[in-house]
Amino acid sequence: MDSILEVAQLLKKSNKTVVISGAGISTESGLPDFRSSKGIYQHTPEYVLSHSYFFHHTKEFYDFIRKTMYFRDAKPNQGHLILAEWERRNLVHQIITQNIDGLHDVSQNVMEIHGSILTATCQNKQCRKKYNFYDVLDSGDFHCDCTEDKRYLIKPDIVLYEEAVPLYESAFWSVHDSELLLILGSSLTVQPVASLVTAVIPxxxxxxxNNQSTPYEGKKNVIAIHASIGETLAKIDEALNEN
Ligand SMILES: [Zn+2]
Known part of the structure; x- marks a missing residue:
């Protein structure tokens, strides 16, 4: 059977469809994949986007984010919009995303397991004031005004390297309970998302x-389509409406 038609039928049959999305869905909105910025900078993104780097090299950390992750004008694309529509039609039940760009905000049940770049929080436990992170970046002032000497840093609400992923367990069980798992634009090589896939019941x-092949292909029950996410979801959507 044509794999588009097959996916459409699987979607109709499933009572719990979970989507895992990665950078590939956002690049179709024109966003660069920060992991592909390797080599442009003195340090790897894994090093710069770490908890310790943030506290010890805050200015460089903010500079890196401004250069590689400033997505203020980005808009959800066809892929995001079709997923939101499928959720309204009860065809998609949970989205788990690695992306921090907030482009899945058009959907309701979204777990941003690496957090969101849209907001930031003062690190003073007595304050915890929330900020619009892009406003903080634009202002160039990374300190909260809750103390006179502006002692406390404002940290974006993204999960940094060396930090725990608070939503991992919920994501794991959601994948475990799924009747259909849809993986969009993730190479499945970055942890902890790579191991999430192992939560599915055989x-x-x-x-x-995904544009490129992933380590999961060729296995039983796996359908792999190497094409644009937006265009492929549009074809599946058409197949859904025809049958
Ligand atoms: Zn504060």
Missing amino acids: GTPVVII
Whole structure:
């Protein structure tokens, strides 16, 4: 059977469809994948985007984010919009995303397991004031005004390297309970998302839409489509409406 048609049928049959999305869905909104910025900078993104780097080299940390992750004008693309529509039609039940860009905000049930770049929080436990992170970046002042000497840093609400992923367990169980797993634009090589896939009960159908191949292909119950996410979801949507 044509894999588009097959995915459409799987979607109709499933009572719990979980989507895992990665950078590939956002690049279709024109966002660069920060992991591809390797080599441009003196340090790797894994080093710069770490908890200790943030506290010890705050200015450089903010400079890196401004250069690689400033997505203020980005808009959800066809892929994000179709997923939101499928959620309204009860075809998608949970989105788990690695992306921090907030572009899944058009959907309701979204777990941003690496957090969101849209907001930031004062690190003073007595304050915890929330900020619009882009406003903080634009202002160039990374300190909260809750103390006279402006002692406390404002940290973006993203999960940094060396930090725990608070939503990992909920994401794990959500994948475990799924009847259909849809993986969009993730190479499945970055932890902890790579290990999330192992939470599916054997025999559960897994659909992977990604430009490049992933370590999960060729296995039983795995359908892999190497194409644009937006265009592929649009074709599946058409197949859903025809049958
Ligand atoms: Zn504060």
